[in-house]
Amino acid sequence: MGVKIDPLKCTACMACELACGYHRDDAFALLSSCIVVYRTRDKKDYFGVILKEEEDLVIARPEGLEVKRIGAVEEGGGGGDASAKPMLLREACDLCEDRDDGPLCKQVCPVDAVYLD
């Protein structure tokens, strides 16, 4: 079971990122979140969500999900994935294992773009 993201439901409100930051730091902060809204392409209206898992980097793009194995070798002996150490200082999603109610990001997403599967 893992956190999944429906990028077309997402409105880039960052509630998930804020919730994850709280889960990590017991304070409101965004630097430790393993779920991050990418939102730098304002003028193209292009945004989505990146989730760091133990093995994978899940990139929920509007056009669909992309899952990259962290450090994996690409077919043909290529040079691995896009970033061997993506978000190095952020810990992978632990599904908020200390919470009875499950992942906080899912609980606070106002549009149900974050769900468990």
Add this chain to the structure above:
Amino acid sequence: MEFLASDQIAIVDLASGEVETEEFSDELCQEKIGGAGINLALYNQHADGDPIVLGAGLFTGSMVPGSCLGVVTAKSPLTGQVAHAPLTQYLGMELKYSGFDYIVIKNAAAAPTMLWVHDGILDVEEAGGLAGLDVWAAVDQVRADKGDDLIQVLGTGPAAASSDLACLMNNYWPSGDRFGLGHALAAKNLKLVAIRGLGLLEIADDEEFVDQCVALQGEVKGGVWAGKKGLLDLAKGMGQDALADWLAPLVHRHRANFNTPFAANSFLFLQGDPSALPEPEEAEMGVLLTDLGAAALFQQMGLELGDAGAILKQCAKLGLDAGLAAKVCLDGGKTDAAAISGALEGLSGPVEGLSGPFSPATPKTAVFGVDQAGDDAWWTRRQAVAHIFGLDPLFVLLAPELSEAKLVELAGIGTELEFSQEGLDAVIAEVCG
């Protein structure tokens, strides 16, 4: 202020380039709560410097639903009165995490200047290189110079130097300022304020505060806005189906303000296929609509949507308030796209009918049939609540669950200070003027 704050107020004297910092005291928070309440107190304290005060609300950047709002308090060139302009999207949040709770900008600089606010540092920098740039180019330039695409820019455009219709710009898009505060900023020779904050906000009783926020999120989720998204649904919710139908063909996606459940911004694709989802090749695809004001006027004038979008984009680059510009053009009998577009550079007020301390960018008409909506006194009070606590000014109209009693309770849990309904009433009365 140990909790829900960075504990620092900056006083910037643009005339001397000096920056002083003061502690943000518990007493000030307890008395004025935050946002517009404290902005106004600081404005009055520094009134001799004709200040522009930037501030975040008590809950800005927190998990309280709708916690996006920053507030700019200054004298409006259009009304001559002190006004509170809303900073939505990510700007209020960024300010809150920047290491400063409030920034007082007083007097005027001798040369074009910008402020670089980051992690509790406030640098006054020369901005000669930005002086001739339009809003979008200036944002791109600052982000490139500072090396980060998430820098939030409170800026002005070329229109600000001469037009009282110049609004504060929130990166590339209008901020919701309907008071000509872009002109006020330019009068200080201040091109922009660039903000990036990687800070952390401690919470007094964090578990209780977050539990209550999560419960509140659950309550608001079932509210009148549920299942609705963007300005099309908002227009329909206000009974303006024709406006929604007019906008629909070019709408791409809808975006929310920080931690705000209802997504109240909609992007118009002015080129390409609005239904396309992959990242476009082109750098600029259109314009973000952050409220319905200008669009509604252009629709009334009978403009083609594409033409209206192009005017909105032109306004955004000039840093001109499209809603006010549309009104001035309409009042002046300019109602075709070419005439409006041609008139934008050099367009000025006055604008009839502007009054009050809060931006009319937030609709006063009933939305989604919310009880009490349309009542002016209620609208004003809810705006005051939003601007004090740092909540989305539209969402507070849609979410009665964000009651004053609940917010007062959360304020106490989050800060360990004592707040009361009476205290809130007093601050509301002050900020409403």
Add this chain to the structure above:
Amino acid sequence: MSNPLSAVNAYNRGLARGGAPPPPPALAKARGGRAPRYPRLGVYTGAGSSHSWLWFAESLERLGFYDLRFLDHAEIAAGGLDGLDGLAVSGGDTFAMARALGQPGAKALEGFLAGGGLYLGACAGAYLMLRSSQEPLCWFNFVQATIANLSRDLPQPLMLPEKYKTAYGCDYVFHPVREAVGLSCAPGPLGGEELAAPLYGGPAMIPASEEVEVLARYAAFEKRTKFLAPRDLAAETLLGLAAVLRAPYGRGSLYLFGPHFEHPGFPTANRLLAAAIYADLPERQPERGPEEQAALDGRPAKDWLLSIKRELSNSRIVALGLEDHPARWLIGTKVYEPAKLRVFLEALWDRLRALGKAPALRGPADALEGLPGSLARITVQARALKQGLDAGQDTQPLAEELFPGLVGAASQFMKIYFATALAGLDEDRDGRRLH
């Protein structure tokens, strides 16, 4: 759950203040009844070192070792080991370290060990001291043991190809697993404990002399172990072989750790590091000449801190924006990613607030004078790197300037931080830690 480091920290702080606190049982056992003494330790930050020297700084700080010196290869060759009780050398590029230290560095190390010095080497710091016939490694044959994880024919890596192997003559040093591995310690300084510690390319070792003692062996794979090679090959390569060695040299001794016992995420391993330090701390304090340290307080200190904070903030803002950027640069034999920028900058940023609370800043005059300029250059270079990446330009030359500069600046910062912390222990009698 109590922090396994807190007892050691309290003990060390007591010693640092000139007291004689009772040692925690594990340290008492390791010390074997000899008189306690607060050690002065060096941390190698010179050419070839990776960011893992920051782990030594972090774990030693948590353990209460504040009397730290941060040394590069030139400082070691120029007598920087004088007065030190121990030297910690962490991971990185072994060949680059050996080349940079050169024969003068090897000679300095030999003198240090012969005089009773303690060497703590992890990963590359361990490889450096193992027996080799190749120049420049052969100048550092201080431990009669060899590398076990050597092979000529290897299967394709399952992941992280750039971390899988390093050319070593006609062979490859190869790394079948990464992350946490299970270890079994022998009785002795490491107390016979079973623990996990992270392996990031460190050696499995084969003693070649009876003087060399195996203190811990690779015993098991963990849930968090990542396999770069098939599991059976990984097991064959590692399990049962030496993970930690102790060897005498002259009056001194060397501890070689395959896994990173200094990694701050592994407090049990950190505690055993302290045990190792106390087990083989030189009996007598080495001679120490007077040290020239500068001090800043009042307005100059505030201004200095503001300038440091400004540049660290500027740089880490850029670094955060690049943290998932796909760029990577090969510098020496090590691959650097943009995320590494944040690793260094956060280590400094995290200590800034504590530094601001100190009554006075202390440290070598050249570090206090040079650090603001060094960090300002980092900001300029980091921004240029971002602009270059955005423009699709070749950023290799910039990266080759930026990363060594960042290491140098981090080293300067740590010199000041720990000098200030140590002074603070004298001044702060209520036991409050600087950090």
